[in-house]
Amino acid sequence: MLVILISLLSLSRSDISGSNTIRQFFSSLVSLQGIQKNLNMDCLSSTSTDNAYLCFFPQFALANIRTPFFILNSAYDVYQFHHILVPPSSDPGGHWSRCKSDPGGCNATQIATLQGLRSGMLTSLRQFKSKPEAGMFINSCFAHCQSELQDTWFAPNSPSIDNKKIAEVVGDWYFERGAAVEIDCAYPCDSTCRNLIPIDKNGFAGA
Numbered sequence: 001m002l003v004i005l006i007s008l009l010s011l012s013r014s015d016i017s018g019s020n021t022i023r024q025f026f027s028s029l030v031s032l033q034g035i036q037k038n039l040n041m042d043c044l045s046s047t048s049t050d051n052a053y054l055c056f057f058p059q060f061a062l063a064n065i066r067t068p069f070f071i072l073n074s075a076y077d078v079y080q081f082h083h084i085l086v087p088p089s090s091d092p093g094g095h096w097s098r099c100k101s102d103p104g105g106c107n108a109t110q111i112a113t114l115q116g117l118r119s120g121m122l123t124s125l126r127q128f129k130s131k132p133e134a135g136m137f138i139n140s141c142f143a144h145c146q147s148e149l150q151d152t153w154f155a156p157n158s159p160s161i162d163n164k165k166i167a168e169v170v171g172d173w174y175f176e177r178g179a180a181v182e183i184d185c186a187y188p189c190d191s192t193c194r195n196l197i198p199i200d201k202n203g204f205a206g207a
């Protein structure tokens, strides 16, 4: 029953230069691996052949998944930020480098762009939020994965929303103990974050 999905919820958006780098990238990945035939049938039948690869993504596939699922994602997912919103190809001058490595280094325009990433994600999630079996934890931390580290999952100072850590909200959902939908206020309101921002030797963030 438990499915935890992380990331790639904002696939349909363009990057800051107006191109859609990530769609092209994943469209080639789906054809390279020949995985289209294994994608969700219900999603495929409601999508045109040219766009069938979109069914690879939670944003499009989720609506057709019948198994109850819990969505865990950061509203400022650093993978989405660094590879979908501001991929290196969209910022050849490196004007976003400081902001990418530290949200405190972002100027007002960049923060406004990041708030757009969050609101796009919340819009994609709206359709799932009201379902009786909904489970969701969308915090406002700069991170990609938060489920595989004890420090972010369930430790005395783990990220929390309304005083609940990820493990507690997943537990409430799994054991049907009541509402299990937590959506954080916008950056920079959350003081419980562990911002986990990967940086490689070239200064670009990795996956």
Ligand SMILES: *[C@@H]1O[C@H](CO)[C@@H](O)[C@H](O)[C@H]1NC(C)=O
Binding pocket: 095, 096, 107, 108, 109, 110
């Ligand atoms: C913020 O930085 C971007 C990228 O360098 C720049 O285009 C923009 O004008 C800056 N905005 C402000 C308000 O300083």
